[in-house]
Amino acid sequence: MRRDDVGLVDICSPGDTHAEIAIAALEAGKHVLCEKPLANTVEEAESMVRAAEEAAKDGVRSMVGFTYRRVPAIALARRLVAEGRLGTLHHVRAQYLQDWIVDPQAPMSWRLDKSKAGSGALGDIGAHVIDLAQFITGDSIGRVAGRLRTFVDERPLPSAHSGLSGTAGSGTGKVTVDDAATFLAEFRGGALGVFEATRFASGRKNAIRLEINGSSGSLAFDFEDMNLLHFFDGTDDAETAGFRRILVTEAQHPYVAAWWPPGHLIGYEHAFTHQVVDLVSDIAAGNDPTPSFADGLGVQRVLAAVETSSDTDSWQDIER
Numbered sequence: 321m322r323r324d325d326v327g328l329v330d331i332c333s334p335g336d337t338h339a340e341i342a343i344a345a346l347e348a349g350k351h352v353l354c355e356k357p358l359a360n361t362v363e364e365a366e367s368m369v370r371a372a373e374e375a376a377k378d379g380v381r382s383m384v385g386f387t388y389r390r391v392p393a394i395a396l397a398r399r400l401v402a403e404g405r406l407g408t409l410h411h412v413r414a415q416y417l418q419d420w421i422v423d424p425q426a427p428m429s430w431r432l433d434k435s436k437a438g439s440g441a442l443g444d445i446g447a448h449v450i451d452l453a454q455f456i457t458g459d460s461i462g463r464v465a466g467r468l469r470t471f472v473d474e475r476p477l478p479s480a481h482s483g484l485s486g487t488a489g490s491g492t493g494k495v496t497v498d499d500a501a502t503f504l505a506e507f508r509g510g511a512l513g514v515f516e517a518t519r520f521a522s523g524r525k526n527a528i529r530l531e532i533n534g535s536s537g538s539l540a541f542d543f544e545d546m547n548l549l550h551f552f553d554g555t556d557d558a559e560t561a562g563f564r565r566i567l568v569t570e571a572q573h574p575y576v577a578a579w580w581p582p583g584h585l586i587g588y589e590h591a592f593t594h595q596v597v598d599l600v601s602d603i604a605a606g607n608d609p610t611p612s613f614a615d616g617l618g619v620q621r622v623l624a625a626v627e628t629s630s631d632t633d634s635w636q637d638i639e640r
């Protein structure tokens with residue numbers, strides 16, 4: 321942290337380490353890119369925001385890694401909503417569906433340990449769709465009512481583990497996080513939201529599915545077809561109106577001009593490249609990057625409220 325030849329710290333370790341590393345880096349005057357979710361608790365996230373705001377006074381920048389914002393089709397969705405092409409927003413449907421632990425013999429890993437991960441599907445993947453829904457709509461969630469569920473609460477300990485996959489060894493460990501999270505949401509601007517995050521959607525590998533319906537149009541996206549955005553323009557002539565399939569590979573589309581000719585698709589990794597380009601460009605220009613730690617705290621508050629709602633069977637308000 322104190323080395324002069326380190327200018328930026330990229331925190332890509334489990335959630336229980338984020339706050340300590342980020343605060344130490346910011347206090348040492350290093351720019352920080354911190355993986356999502358920002359922290360494991362609201363309190364940790366609040367202390368990270370305080371450190372980020374203090375460091376920003378000296379031009380030290382921070383960003384949280386909600387990478388999917390940088391998928392061109394998602395950035396285009398945000399642009400269309402901001403241009404008013406959907407009118408007043410009524411519905412937000414957001415799902416993040418995976419299936420990597422539907423097998424009860426899939427072994428334990430840090431993602432299934434609350435002390436390391438903070439929560440399960442909720443914070444790991446639900447955090448992404450909460451951020452995307454708030455990013456695309458330009459609105460924020462004001463209230464939630466949720467339900468968390470752990471379908472398999474004991475699993476083999478791993479003999480080997482890499483990324484999301486592992487090999488079962490001997491002995492078992494207790495799963496202390498949710499396998500799935502669902503919640504209803506009321507946006508401050510009036511839209512209704514339905515959210516789902518699960519690691520038990522058999523056959524769905526990384527399906528980030530978003531559909532937004534407004535008074536004059538709709539958008540639909542699925543990460544498993546990440547170069548496509550579906551747009552319904554309600555002002556079209558009724559005879560020919562319908563969802564149009566936009567192949568988001570034109571130079572006019574966000575981020576695409578730096579890549580291939582139209583129709584030459586990009587992939588998962590490109591969003592990480594876009595994230596770094598945006599971060600270093602902002603650092604060079606002296607701008608505060610987004611999503612900020614404050615944006616990460618906003619998502620953390622929604623995660624905590626969903627958990628409390630599930631525990632107490634009640635609607636929970638989200639602090640601004």
Ligand SMILES: NC(=O)c1ccc[n+]([C@@H]2O[C@H](COP(=O)([O-])OP(=O)(O)OC[C@H]3O[C@@H](n4cnc5c(N)ncnc54)[C@H](O)[C@@H]3O)[C@@H](O)[C@H]2O)c1
Binds near residue numbers: 334335387
């Ligand atoms: N932005 C995204 O789309 C995205 C995608 C995947 C993971 N993530 C996030 O990245 C982070 C890491 O996830 P992953 O899938 O890469 O996990 P991983 O298990 O593949 O890697 C974690 C790494 O952290 C290291 N580590 C563990 N404890 C540490 C400690 N105390 N100090 C320093 N290093 C430590 C491990 O050795 C390992 O190299 C998590 O916060 C996760 O949510 C974000």
